[in-house]
Amino acid sequence: MNGTPNPQATGLSPAARLLGYAGLLPQIICLTMVASGHEWRYSALAGGFAYAAAIFSFLGGVWWGQAVQSGRASAGAYLVAVMPSLLAVALFLPWTFGWEWPGPALLYLGALILLSPAIDRALEYASSDFLRLRTHLSVGLGGLTIALGLLAGQIV
Secondary structure, three states: OOOOOOHHHHOOOHHHHHHHHHOOHHHHHHHHHHHOOOOOHHHHHHHHHHHHHHHHHHHHHHHHHHHHHHOOOOHHHHHHHHHHHHHHHHHHHHHHOOOOOOHHHHHHHHHHHHHOHHHHHHHOOOOHHHHHHHHHHHHHHHHHHHHHHHHHOOOO
């Protein structure tokens, strides 16, 4: 061979990896806006929450798809797969009622994203290379979301 990695050998193409890591950019932009005191910093908090909630919900869709494809999923796997969307909506409710938001919601959402690869491991549907990328992205997005939550108190 020519020394370059075969994307089929790892199961993930370079494009999949690159686009996965590029998915951290919206949260990086939101965090930069908040940390720099940008005039749209409150909007950046809301945008950061919305983006993290959308990605968390997407993870549930990934788990659902993996469960369907496996052909061996229990009802528990499908229950786990719908939880991210339900939790994301529940974390949005404080804002709709005018309660303390977005700091606590961002902290909880970031922690849930950070811990989400444990679900992948428990479900045992993900390949090792996919799980490695998922872990990197979850640590990145979870950490950035928690950082937003920590800065929220300075803005709200």
